[in-house]
Amino acid sequence: MKQYTVVDLFCGAGGFSEGFHQAGFKILRAYDIWEPAIKTHNKNHFNYGKDIATKYDVYKLSTLPRDLFELEVPDSDVIIGSPPCVAFSNSNKSGKGNKELGIKLLKSFLRVVARKKFKENSILKYWMLENVKNIEKYIQDSYTMAELGLPGFDVLKVKKIGTGVYDLQDYGVPSSRKRYICGDFVKPEKCEITKSLGVVTESLGEPGTLDESLVRDPNFDIVLKRNQLTDHHYKKEIPEFEWQKAKRQKMDKGYMGVMSFPEKMERPARTIMATMSGSSRESMILDYSKDSDDRYRYPTIREVATCMSFPIDYRFYGDSDSVKYKLVGNAVPPLFSYSLAKAIAKQDQCYLPSEALLKSFAVEDGFVNLNGEIFPLKEEQTKKPNAKFKYHVPYLKIDAFRAELLNSFNNENVEWVAEIHKGQGKSAKVYKDFEFSLDFLSKFEFSIISEFIDKMSSQIESFERLQEIYIKTTQQRENECLIGPEELLEGLKHLINNNFDNHNDNVEILELNISIPQKILISHFILSELISVIGSCEKSKIMNL
Structure with missing residues (x-):
């Protein structure tokens, strides 16, 4: 039976390659620029004692003159790849990070595919690109050669049958991971069992x-x-x-x-x-x-x-747990890759191993095994003098409303403000400096509020002092019995829960044309009054309300 060959671009630690390897495909060459990834790939995959992965910038690889390109990139039946996804990830500035580098590397991958696919006597049958689901909006349905910086009039169709977002737990991977797959491939079959x-x-x-x-x-x-x-x-x-x-x-x-x-x-x-x-x-x-x-x-x-579905005999060649963690976290889960490869093998009647392919390693190959490693407990460090703070009264969220305390800096001077926030993203609302009445409170409840503000303001004293306390470690604040913004909000939470738990109605704020829960208004009022006191170093006139 025939055995298909594979080239892996942006190979990382070899997760994409591993799935195809386990399905009986032969990995010819792999490329990456990170040394730990290259070493990890080579130690886990080799052909007749030769390294498969090499250090190469895929952009430079994709733009090599024809003779050099053909020398560096062997012909293969399959091309796989997962360009770096940071530019497209929602974790990068909430998805608003600069996409320029990401698009450059995306086109680099497609350029390699196009050069191999449209060459004379091409043997390339399948190719697939894996990335975060957010990349979908930045990938065109097809690319002309001119758009890829190549000569000719061919068109590379990118979004074909099977293209879309895949939830990898549906393919046996024991973790929740959604990824976008496009290219020319056979749609894999889902597993019946989800692993926990x-x-x-x-x-x-x-x-x-x-x-x-x-x-x-x-x-x-x-x-x-x-x-x-x-x-x-x-x-x-x-x-x-x-x-x-x-x-x-x-x-x-x-x-x-x-x-x-x-x-x-x-x-x-x-x-x-x-x-x-x-x-x-x-x-x-x-x-x-x-x-x-x-x-x-x-x-x-x-x-x-x-959890990422690497075989238990797979090794990660990093000199620390953080490097090894990055090798794992950046990878394509091998079991999903195996599903893609198996679908091709079944359709084209390729060789498909009946048993898992085991690893073998040299005794002395530079592998750092973390077994027996003793990691000292990390110690908290003081924060920078201009550390930002933004948090709401803990566990007090009602209909998406919350009372928040936050700081800002004007040159080196710190200011603290209280705001009411509702919702998130583009629909988020922020309310401050508006008029409202607390006429639903009793005199006794006002006295409780006054006592709380007096107690807190006597310990905090000023904006600068609140910032000084905030940047200390948790242990320092506990040892010195200090009230920082976190302790203040925690105290406010207990105050609300113990004394105002029956205030479950909403109050119409005509100025804002919105209805705000009473507990949120009470919390916002207390924070605003406290900020006014410590900001001016004067006692609040709260009892005259």
Whole structure:
């Protein structure tokens, strides 16, 4: 049976190649510019002892003179590639980042495809491009040779049958990851079973269990002894100041929905990112152990790699966990790639291995195994003097309304303001400096508010002092019993919950032609009055209201 050949552009750690390799395709050549990715690809894939991946700028590769281009890029049946997606990702300035470089690299990939497809006696049958779903709006249906900077009158059709956004968990990948695929390919078949994060962690076992019990790969038919798993037998704990921030981001973002904290094991893992973080909304956070309370850890490299469907014998050649994490997070999940390759193999009756293809590595090949690594607990650092703050009263969101406290800088002078926010994105609304009445409050409730403002203002004193306290570490603030903006909002939350919980109606604000919940107005009023006091260093005239 015939065996198709593959060229991989922007190959990264080799996830795209790995899927085709497991489906029996022969990887001829791969290109990238990042040394750890090239090394990882070469150590996991080789042809007769020769390196497959080479360091090459794909843009320069795509513009080589014909003779050099043909010398550098072998003819193949398939071309695959995943140009860097940062320019198109929603995480890049909320999707508003500069797209110029991304489009340049996209065209570089298409230029290579066109040069191979439209050459005389071409053998290229299939090609496919993988990227974030947001790239769809920046890819044309087709490109003329002139648009790709090439001679001739051929037209490269890009959006053909099967083109679209794929949810990779539908193809056996144990994580939620939506990707856009275009090109000339066979649409893959979906899997009937969705794999969860719990399946991954149960298969791999507790990190540090160095025994000879067997581990069965949840993605490929591979079995290893547990003590043969690399990059798994260690624990890296997330410090409390980081996971507390992540918890707020996940469960109380303000204008976004609630996310699980820690991860829900019965669902596919969240999208694996390229940056390892323990303090963001996208952070993947696991319980430190089954018996621990309020202790959390990062997933091991083996756990995230398996969530991305890399075989459990695949190795990542980075000298730190952050480099290895990036290698994994930037990759195309091999199981999805395998689905694409298998669809081609079945249609064209190509060779398709009946068993998973195992890896073999030299004893001394520069691999850094994180097993047994001891990671010191990260210490919180003081913030920069001009650190920005923007947050609402914790867990107080009503009909998308929230009372926010934020700072800004005029030269080196800091100012604090209170605002009411509603919604997100283009439909977001911000309300400040408007008139409203709190005539629904009793005198006793006003006295409670006055007492709270007096207490807080006596400890905060001024805008500058509030900023000085804010930039200190959590531990410093606790040791010195200081009230910073986070403690202020936390105190305000308790004040509202304990004293104003029965104020569930809305108030019509004629000036704004909008109805705002009473608790939000009360919170905004308190913050505004407090800011007025500490901004002017005068006591509030609140009792005269």
